[in-house]
Amino acid sequence: MKSLWLDRLSGKEPGWTATPLAGLTNRSFLLSRGEDRAVLRLPGPGTERYIDRRAELHNHEIAAGLGLAPPILLADSDCLVTRYIEGAQGLSPESFRDPAVTDAVGRLLARLHRSHHAFQGRMELFPKVDQYLALAGAEASAGLRHLRDLAEPARATLAAHPVTWVPSHIDPSPANFLQGQQGLFLIDWEYSAMCEPAWDLAGLAIEARLDETQRRRLLEAYEAPDRERLAVRVELFRALLHLVAASWAAAQMVTAEDRDSYRHLADEYTARAEPLIAGPAFGSLVASLR
Structure with missing residues (x-):
């Protein structure tokens, strides 16, 4: 299911590789396929007790529109994918x-x-x-x-x-x-x-x-x-x-x-x-x- 979901990023062929990134409460990965780069964030266990993910997406989109946050590429209740900021x-x-x-x-x-x-x-x-x-x-x-x-x-x-x-x-x-x-x-x-x-x-x-x-x-x-x-x-x-x-x-x-x-x-x-x-x-x- 996640593979099919990630294939929506670009093209129709699978082949994404995921490299773990440092994180405290969540699980994050650098996604790579050819020249494509993105960051996948999976919510950490138990965070649903005190984090409103719908509010997060709303607020992140505003911040991205202001040029303060990486643009959101895809999002649902389980995953957030944002543009990778090269060299940052x-x-x-x-x-x-x-x-x-x-x-x-x-x-x-x-x-x-x-x-x-x-x-x-x-x-x-x-x-x-x-x-x-x-x-x-x-x-x-x-x-x-x-x-x-x-x-x-x-x-x-x-x-x-x-x-x-x-x-x-x-x-x-x-x-x-x-x-x-x-x-x-x-x-x-x-x-x-x-x-x-x-x-x-x-x-x-x-x-x-x-x-x-x-x-x-x-x-x-x-x-x-x-x-x-x-x-x-x-x-x-x-x-x-x-x-x-x-x-x-x-x-x-x-x-x-x-x-x-x-x-x-x-x-x-x-x-x-x-x-x-x-x-x-x-x-x-x-x-x-x-």
Whole structure:
């Protein structure tokens, strides 16, 4: 069945070869046949519990139309095939030692956030953490649940001081940015949704390990009109998104084959969240939003 489905890409003859690509939750492959190249993504086990694939396709198509994501070639409920970006390489935290990379990423996120398109889905931080913790059940450590309780004051403060939500990627790790001769692209739109801008900016800061100077440069490239207000929210989200990552990893342990890897991730993000949320600066950061 999959062979027949893939033959729709071009021509009528079979003969595709599939080379596994690196991935965390999904299974991805480089498809090759003659000069044809494409990327096949198969959903990982258990992801249907918290990912809306119809929303993903809708949002990815918008991003591709903006020139920010590889075009979709074929898609159904089980598979996603996108155009292969020749010669492109994923970024890494080390890539951001080059200020030009930080500038380019900041401008790309600004283009997405200010595109005025409406993504399907909403990404709400505390409900998402609670969803993951519920899915994780006993896999979520007592330390992680304690940090979730300590973070509760931020929920009411964020709700009392809302900002305009924008189309967001939600998972802007360096590896999801592909840099090549054709420009800079973002891949893996499965978590994309409407959200406040601070999520993408803080998420990138966490995964790229940006220091204070690099975070300031990112916001300068992003060119927000209310930069100081946004900077405060980014710092708060930088603390809170560690909870999202830790609870997500804990939820993965329920269905993953490699449970130890996800346990390590959950423990790592919990340890990184502890000084940011349990420390004395957290209360001051929450208060500064008022």
